[in-house]
Amino acid sequence: MVQRALRGEEEAFDELVVSHERRIWALAYQIVGNAEDAREIAQEVFLRVHQHLKSYDPARPFSSWLYRIAVNCTYDFLRKRPDHDALDDILEPDRDLRLAAPLEDPDAGLAGREIRSVLRHALRRLTPMERTVFLLRDVEGMPTREISFVIKCTAVTVRRHSSNARLKLRAALGRHLPHLRPDKDRS
Known part of the structure; x- marks a missing residue:
C-alpha cells in the first residue's frame, strides 16, 4: 500500500x-x-x-x-496553545485507558473511575516527553527502537524517560493504590 x-x-x-x-x-x-x-x-x-x-x-x-x-x-x-491544560480531559470518567501492560490487580484498589481519576492527575505530573514515551510504549505497545526514531533520541534516552514516567506514576498511584507501591515503601 x-x-x-x-x-x-x-x-x-x-x-x-x-x-x-x-x-x-x-x-x-x-x-x-x-x-x-x-x-x-x-x-x-x-x-x-x-x-x-x-x-x-x-x-x-x-x-x-x-x-x-x-x-x-x-x-x-x-x-x-500554551494556555490550554492539555491533560484536563485526558481520561474522561467513562473512558477506558487500554494499557499494553495492565496495572497489577486493579480490582484490589479503587473502582475503575477512581483509578482513571488518579491516573489523570498522575499523568499531569509527567513532562511532555515522559508522557509521550509512556503513551507510545505502555499504551500503544511500541518498541523502544521505534520510539527512539519517533521522538528523535537514543534508545537509552527512551528507556530513561520510560523509567522516570513509571516511577512517577507508581509513586503517585501508590499513594492511592497500595498494591502498586514497591515493597520497601509498604508499612
Missing part, C-alpha cells in the same frame, strides 16, 4: 489514511485530551504525510515515520 502511494496512487493513500487514522487520532487525543483538537491534529498529520510522502525512507517502518509526524504535529499544536 505504501509503495503504491509512493507511486502517486491516491486510492492507496486513502487506504493508508483509513488504516491509520484511528490510531493517530487516539494518540493525539491521549496527549491533548480533546476530541476536536485530536481530529484537527490527525488531519494535519495526514496533510503532512501527503506533502512529504516522497521523503519517507522505505528502510524504516511506515508506522514509525507516521508516528514521528503525529508527535511533531501534536507538540506543534500544544506550543500554539
